[in-house]
Amino acid sequence: xxxxxxxxxxxxxxxxxxxxxxxxxxxxxxxxxxxxxxxxxxxxxxxxxxxxxxxxxxxxxxxxxxxxxxxxxxxxxxxxxxxxxxxxxxxxxxxxxxxxxxxxxxxxxxxxxxxxxxxxxxxxxxxxxxxxxxxxxxxxxxxxxxxxxxxxxxxxxxxxxxxxxxxxxxxxxxxxxxxxxxxxxxxxxxxxxxxxxxxxxxxxxxxxxxxxxxxxxxxxxxxxxxxxxxxxxxxxxxxxxxxxxxxxxxxxxxxxxxxxxxxxxxxxxxxxxxxxxxxxxxxxxxxxxxxxx
Amino acid sequence: xxxxxxxxxxxxxxxxxxxxxxxxxxxxxxxxxxxxxxxxxxxxxxxxxxxxxxxxxxxxxxxxxxxxxxxxxxxxxxxxxxxxxxxxxxxxxxxxxxxxxxxxxxxxxxxxxxxxxxxxxxxxxxxxxxxxxxxxxxxxxxxxxxxxxxxxxxxxxxxxxxxxxxxxxxxxxxxxxxxxxxxxxxxxxxxxxxxxxxxxxxxxxxxxxxxxxxxxxxxxxxxxxxxxxxxxxxxxxxxxxxxxxxxxxxxxxxxxxxxxxxxxxxxxxxxxxxxxxxxxxxxxxxxxxxxxxxxxxxxxxxxxxxxxxxxxxxxxxxxxxxxxxxxxxxxxxxxxxxxxxxxxxxxxxxxxxxxxxxxxxxxxxxxxxxxxxxxxxxxx
Numbered sequence: 001x002x003x004x005x006x007x008x009x010x011x012x013x014x015x016x017x018x019x020x021x022x023x024x025x026x027x028x029x030x031x032x033x034x035x036x037x038x039x040x041x042x043x044x045x046x047x048x049x050x051x052x053x054x055x056x057x058x059x060x061x062x063x064x065x066x067x068x069x070x071x072x073x074x075x076x077x078x079x080x081x082x083x084x085x086x087x088x089x090x091x092x093x094x095x096x097x098x099x100x101x102x103x104x105x106x107x108x109x110x111x112x113x114x115x116x117x118x119x120x121x122x123x124x125x126x127x128x129x130x131x132x133x134x135x136x137x138x139x140x141x142x143x144x145x146x147x148x149x150x151x152x153x154x155x156x157x158x159x160x161x162x163x164x165x166x167x168x169x170x171x172x173x174x175x176x177x178x179x180x181x182x183x184x185x186x187x188x189x190x191x192x193x194x195x196x197x198x199x200x201x202x203x204x205x206x207x208x209x210x211x212x213x214x215x216x217x218x219x220x221x222x223x224x225x226x227x228x229x230x231x232x233x234x235x236x237x238x239x240x241x242x243x244x245x246x247x248x249x250x251x252x253x254x255x256x257x258x259x260x261x262x263x264x265x266x267x268x269x270x271x272x273x274x275x276x277x278x279x280x281x282x283x284x285x286x287x288x289x290x291x292x293x
Numbered sequence: 294x295x296x297x298x299x300x301x302x303x304x305x306x307x308x309x310x311x312x313x314x315x316x317x318x319x320x321x322x323x324x325x326x327x328x329x330x331x332x333x334x335x336x337x338x339x340x341x342x343x344x345x346x347x348x349x350x351x352x353x354x355x356x357x358x359x360x361x362x363x364x365x366x367x368x369x370x371x372x373x374x375x376x377x378x379x380x381x382x383x384x385x386x387x388x389x390x391x392x393x394x395x396x397x398x399x400x401x402x403x404x405x406x407x408x409x410x411x412x413x414x415x416x417x418x419x420x421x422x423x424x425x426x427x428x429x430x431x432x433x434x435x436x437x438x439x440x441x442x443x444x445x446x447x448x449x450x451x452x453x454x455x456x457x458x459x460x461x462x463x464x465x466x467x468x469x470x471x472x473x474x475x476x477x478x479x480x481x482x483x484x485x486x487x488x489x490x491x492x493x494x495x496x497x498x499x500x501x502x503x504x505x506x507x508x509x510x511x512x513x514x515x516x517x518x519x520x521x522x523x524x525x526x527x528x529x530x531x532x533x534x535x536x537x538x539x540x541x542x543x544x545x546x547x548x549x550x551x552x553x554x555x556x557x558x559x560x561x562x563x564x565x566x567x568x569x570x571x572x573x574x575x576x577x578x579x580x581x582x583x584x585x586x587x588x589x590x591x592x593x594x595x596x597x598x599x600x601x602x603x604x605x606x607x608x609x610x611x612x613x614x615x616x617x618x619x620x621x622x623x624x625x626x627x628x629x630x631x632x633x634x635x636x637x638x639x640x641x642x643x644x645x646x647x648x649x650x651x652x653x654x655x656x657x658x659x660x661x662x663x664x665x666x667x668x669x670x671x672x673x
Contacts, residue, residue: 022524025535055520060367071524071536076517078370079526079536080363081393087360091367091375092517094351095325099371099518120356270353278346 020044020054022074029068033219033227035186035212036066039133040073042189042210043104046196057100060089062114064140065214066106066133073104083114086121089128097271100200101127107134107148111167115147122176124270125204131196132169132207135214136251143217150253154221169209171246174263179204181246181263185211185234188259195261204269211238211257224254298322300347302483310448311475314404314468315340317452318376320486323402324350325368325375327361329383332416333472334406337378358383362390366399372491372516374456378404381423382413385430392431394465395550396527398504398512400491402455404468406475407580407631419471421580422632427467428609434547436554438561439467439609441579445479451606457489458561462553463511469608471631473581494521503534504546510553558610565604568594572601574673575619576666577640578629579605582655586629589666600670608636613643620644625673629653629666649673 021044030036047057054075061070063082070077080088085103093101103110110118110132121128136153138144143156148169152161173181180202184192192210199206213219213230224230234257242260249258301320308316315337318326326341338352345352351368355361361377368375379387384405394401409415410422427439438458442451448470455466494501494513501521506512512532515521528536529543554561565583568590569575578586583604593600603619603626605612616639620626626648628637637652644650653669655662 022535024533055522056518058517071526074522076522077524078367078397079524079528081389081527084359084363084390087355087363088367090353090355090360091325091327091364091369092371093367094353094364095368095371095373095375096516096518116356117360120360274351278349 016048017041017044020047020074022072025072028072030065031216033213033215033230034065035135035210035227036069036133038186038189039066039131039192039210039212040069042192043073043102043131043196045193046200049193049197050200052100056098057102058092059102059104060085060092061103062105062109064106064109064138065135066104067109067140069104083109083112084117085109086114086117086128086130090121090126093126093128094271097127101129103128103130105132107132107136107169108138108146111169111172112147118172119176122173122178122205122207125177125179125267127203127269127271128205129196129199130205130207131210133210133212134169135212135218137214137218139214139217143221148251150251153218153253155217156221166251168246168250169207170249170262173207174246177205177267178207178263179265179267180206182207182261183209183211183249183259185238185257185259186213187231187234188238191240198261198264202264204267211259298485299349300344303485304483306481306483307478308445308449308481309336309476309478310442310445310470311336311406312340313445313449313481314378314452314470314475315344316481316483317449318402318456319344319348319350320449320483321374321453321456322488323374323376323456324348325365325373326350326352327355327364327368327375327377328379329355329358329361331380331383333408333475334378334380334404336475337404337406358386359389362387362394362401362403365401366390366394366397369399369401370517374400374460376402376404378406380406380408380416381410381420381426384423384426388426388430391437391465392433392435393527395431395435395437397525398463398550399465400459400463401465402452402459402468403465404452404470407469407471417472419473419581420631421469421471421582422635424469424608424632425635427469434551436551437464437467437609438462438554438607439469440606441469441608442474443580443583443604444474445477445481448474449481449483453486453488460491461489461511462557463514464554467609469580471580502532504530505532506549510549510556554610558613561607561610562612562615563606564612564615565606567602569601569603569619569622571599572623573599574625574627574670575601575603575623576627576629576670577603577605577616577636579608579636580631582629582631585663586666589663589670592663592667593670596671598670605636611639611643616640616643617645617647620648623648625649625651627651627653627666627669627673631655
């Protein structure tokens with residue numbers, strides 16, 4: 001009786017996410033005020049809702065702050081090379097189509113060095129969920145300008161303000177062929193969770209962008225306060241507009257951020273088309289090999 | 294693996310080296326080919342594409358060679374044997390993931406049908422200018438295995454051997470072929486191969502440590518999706534696969550990665566010696582050059598010259614011991630290769646001053662003519 005009571009208490013004290021995290025690796029490396037942890041929480045909550053067989057879910061990350069996600073999630077997980085999480089995950093998905101494959105990485109990793117892979121995986125419609133944490137900066141390497149840095153934000157490598165037009169990730173994803181595209185901020189956890197659930201449910205290439213504070217570099221260099229101040233900014237300036245044309249989704253410096261679910265469509269996945277091709281392919285059976293002597 | 298042999302050929306076939314390579318992969322149980330089109334390796338993909346339906350293989354044309362090898366590594370972790378085929382410019386792009394393959398200890402095979410370089414070079418001519426790139430091209434310290442076929446039959450046999458090595462030592466294995474061997478057509482005997490299968494972990498799931506190695510220095514593997522919930526990283530890691538950023542772990546990690554190949558080099562290295570017993574001069578060669586070298590040696594013997602031939606079937610790890618021993622016995626080692634001297638420097642190093650070393654280099658526009666080698670033999 002006494003023992004079972006203790007057990008109950010221990011169970012109650014456990015955090016619901018413990019099962020999904022590598023608790024032996026906590027504390028994590030993310031800075032106070034960073035939004036990546038929130039994105040991981042939403043991801044864990046989504047997996048819980050989906051009731052997937054967690055043995056069959058695999059997370060692949062590239063390099064960078066968000067690239068470290070794979071290392072904290074207690075699933076089969078791969079921390080690969082910079083920008084190459086998507087092609088690595090493509091090999092996994094094609095090698096074993098029964099797996100649910102998730103790519104969890106940052107904006108620099110997925111849109112800059114991995115931009116080409118992002119485009120082509122979307123074009124092929126490889127069945128995977130891409131969660132892209134966008135903090136407008138290369139944080140792990142020391143706050144350099146990113147392909148997503150708004151004009152004219154300061155970074156350590158744009159000391160007079162960034163002048164390069166930033167990428168619009170939802171627009172890129174839609175144009176390349178993604179079947180599901182959404183954007184939320186690290187503040188909109190419930191909606192973000194719902195979007196990740198939906199992204200899993202859609203067969204094909206789904207992209208969920210998560211706008212996240214980088215309290216160590218982006219907000220510090222630009223004097224935007226701490227992580228909590230960035231979240232307050234999202235609260236005041238993020239506008240939910242489902243179905244907004246993705247061309248309107250550019251993010252200007254400290255102006256409104258349009259969030260929501262923008263693309264939700266159906267296209268045959270790579271594996272569907274591949275199987276069709278393979279079943280129709282003229283096979284060279286032993287008898288048919290004409291080169292045989 | 295019986296069910297995996299569905300659709301595998303048996304018998305004698307007229308095949309080009311490239312086609313033989315594709316058949317070798319299929320016979321070895323390879324069921325994933327990732328590629329990006331490049332001359333002169335493409336017939337491997339063509340053949341594999343035709344045969345895909347017979348063997349339930351997966352074939353994907355990726356957007357570039359960087360992503361190709363990433364996909365191959367990913368596929369390998371699902372338990373599929375995986376291959377990619379390329380040529381010099383493609384190998385240059387793949388090197389990033391050669392390093393990742395070494396670090397994650399992922400079995401895979403990379404076929405480099407070499408052409409003339411540097412840069413785009415001569416796409417339709419043979420070369421062997423990538424052999425040092427294969428050895429040292431990826432950053433950091435590592436060892437890998439590279440084999441050099443010299444005929445279509447060899448393309449078939451060495452492809453199977455490459456898969457066996459990659460599974461046994463958990464490492465990327467390169468097949469350093471060349472355009473001449475790739476496009477040469479000959480009779481190829483396809484017989485059921487002896488296959489080395491992956492060493493899997495069989496203990497309790499919660500106790501699995503991805504890099505806890507056995508006595509043979511090779512850690513057993515698991516596939517994705519079996520419930521082990523493992524993590525691996527390209528960063529320096531401990532036996533749990535978790536990143537650890539210190540020198541001790543770096544040494545623990547990298548030293549074994551090197552040792553697991555170096556200490557087995559006696560098992561891995563294969564050479565072919567001809568007439569070296571009483572030879573004064575021995576031609577060291579590999580790939581297509583070795584056919585000419587062997588012809589030249591025959592001609593020299595007819596002329597009464599005590600010549601011999603040493604063909605390197607394994608290039609990496611370098612047959613150091615064999616070359617050193619040979620250098621002690623002979624006066625001169627002639628290295629015949631299709632570049633301006635790459636393996637030559639290895640031979641020179643390993644001969645340790647015991648024998649003279651001469652380089653016969655020929656650029657890709659032409660395969661070594663055995664006359665050149667014969668002339669060199671006569672000269673020394």
